Amino acid sequence: MAKPSSREMALARQARLAGLVMAVTIVAWVVLGWMGREFGWDPRYAFLIDFSALAAFVWALIVTFRVWRQGKADK
Incomplete structure (x- = not known):
C-alpha cells in the first residue's frame, strides 16, 4: 500500500x-437548548444558540464539499 501524499x-x-465540528455542535446545541428550557433563559438566547449551530453546520458543509471536490479532482 502506498503512503498517502501530504495533500x-x-x-x-x-x-x-x-466531522468534529459537527459532532460538538450537535451536543452543544442539545445541551444548551435543554439548559435554556430548564433555567428559563430569555428566548433570544435560544435564537442565538440556533443561529450559532446553523453557522457551524454551514461551515462544516462547505468544508466537506470542498474536501469532496478536491478528492475527486485528484483522481
Missing part, C-alpha cells in the same frame, strides 16, 4: 475537523 493527509485532516 491527501491535509484533506483527511480537514474532513476530520469538519
